[in-house]
Amino acid sequence: MSKFRKKGKSMPAISTASLPDIIFMLLFFFMVVTVMRESELKVKVQVPQATELTKLEQKSLVNYIYIGRPTKKFQEIYGTAPQLQLGDKISKINDLPLFLEQHKTTLPEVMRSRITSSIRVDGDVTMGIVQDVKTELRKQGQLRVNYSARQRTDDL
Amino acid sequence: MAKNSSRSRVATEINASSMADIAFLLLIFFLVTTTIDVDKGILVKLPPWSNEPPPEMKLNSRNVFSVLVNANNDLLVRKEPADIAKLRERTKEFIANPSGQADLAEKPTKAIISLKNDRGTSYETYLEVYNELKAAYSELWDDEAKALGHPGYSDDLPLSVRKQIKGKIPMVLSEAEPTAFGEEK
Numbered sequence: 001m002s003k004f005r006k007k008g009k010s011m012p013a014i015s016t017a018s019l020p021d022i023i024f025m026l027l028f029f030f031m032v033v034t035v036m037r038e039s040e041l042k043v044k045v046q047v048p049q050a051t052e053l054t055k056l057e058q059k060s061l062v063n064y065i066y067i068g069r070p071t072k073k074f075q076e077i078y079g080t081a082p083q084l085q086l087g088d089k090i091s092k093i094n095d096l097p098l099f100l101e102q103h104k105t106t107l108p109e110v111m112r113s114r115i116t117s118s119i120r121v122d123g124d125v126t127m128g129i130v131q132d133v134k135t136e137l138r139k140q141g142q143l144r145v146n147y148s149a150r151q152r153t154d155d156l
Numbered sequence: 157m158a159k160n161s162s163r164s165r166v167a168t169e170i171n172a173s174s175m176a177d178i179a180f181l182l183l184i185f186f187l188v189t190t191t192i193d194v195d196k197g198i199l200v201k202l203p204p205w206s207n208e209p210p211p212e213m214k215l216n217s218r219n220v221f222s223v224l225v226n227a228n229n230d231l232l233v234r235k236e237p238a239d240i241a242k243l244r245e246r247t248k249e250f251i252a253n254p255s256g257q258a259d260l261a262e263k264p265t266k267a268i269i270s271l272k273n274d275r276g277t278s279y280e281t282y283l284e285v286y287n288e289l290k291a292a293y294s295e296l297w298d299d300e301a302k303a304l305g306h307p308g309y310s311d312d313l314p315l316s317v318r319k320q321i322k323g324k325i326p327m328v329l330s331e332a333e334p335t336a337f338g339e340e341k
Binding site for chain 1: 173175176179180182183186187189190194195196197198199200201202203204205227273274275276277278279280282283284286287290291294334336338339340
């Protein structure tokens with residue numbers, strides 16, 4: 001009895017040994033949810049708002065196509081007309097087949113039919129270039145397309 | 157034995173207090189670089205490409221709901237200028253034709269929405285129009301699902317129910333090759 005009483009009287013410092021574990025847990029959570037930005041944008045892309053939105057499920061099955069006017073920094077080189085960006089460089093329409101093919105080869109055969117192209121187009125762009133991209137996608141048999149948009153909260 | 161005992165005397169616990177600091181540093185790095193943005197958008201299925209021109213089809217004009225968007229982003233619905241704010245309601249009325257009017261679709265399965273834009277149309281307007289047309293269909297599907305005793309149309313419904321609804325009101329949205337009057341130079 002005397003032994004227990006003696007122990008209870010002196011308050012030991014709270015052990016911080018488990019603190020790293022807690023932090024590591026948080027760390028792993030953020031490491032898992034982190035998506036590093038795949039490519040630096042050379043075109044300005046502010047996607048329009050819409051209401052009928054679908055969420056894209058599997059990131060690895062998506063390839064991104066950006067269309068917009070070049071940002072200030074790149075206007076000297078590319079002008080102000082709408083441009084297409086594939087990966088991290090400004091491209092021409094006829095670079096698209098290779099881009100799609102390169103993405104396709106990273107995936108196993110069975111999943112290839114579920115590839116979606118996420119087209120991120122700036123709202124100010126005229127339809128001409130978008131139409132050309134659509135036509136090329138159709139020619140390549142890449143028919144699942146997602147027009148990227150933000151949720152609209154106000155009325156039209 | 158002697159070696160062992162002397163070793164246990166020397167080997168004290170490794171100080172783990174800096175472990176938390178290291179973990180914190182990594183944590184903050186990932187906190188900063190994390191972008192939890194989900195990619196959302198309007199999912200469409202493009203028609204397959206064919207080199208032959210599409211077959212000429214004789215359609216009853218009452219079954220066709222034509223929407224034209226010109227380079228000035230003006231709307232022409234069934235050959236009359238229209239307002240985008242009313243497009244959804246008009247589309248719904250056209251497809252469902254609740255009062256059985258002679259100039260609207262015979263039945264939902266025969267209704268065809270035809271969308272045509274110009275190469276000079278702004279993408280924002282195009283997507284707005286597309287969104288309204290798609291919304292008209294999804295609202296009709298929603299009503300249909302409610303009539304069948306479901307809370308609403310969503311992907312959570314059983315496939316058979318979704319097929320039933322879509323069989324009754326199929327989404328037919330055909331996009332014509334755009335004109336090039338307002339092409340940006």
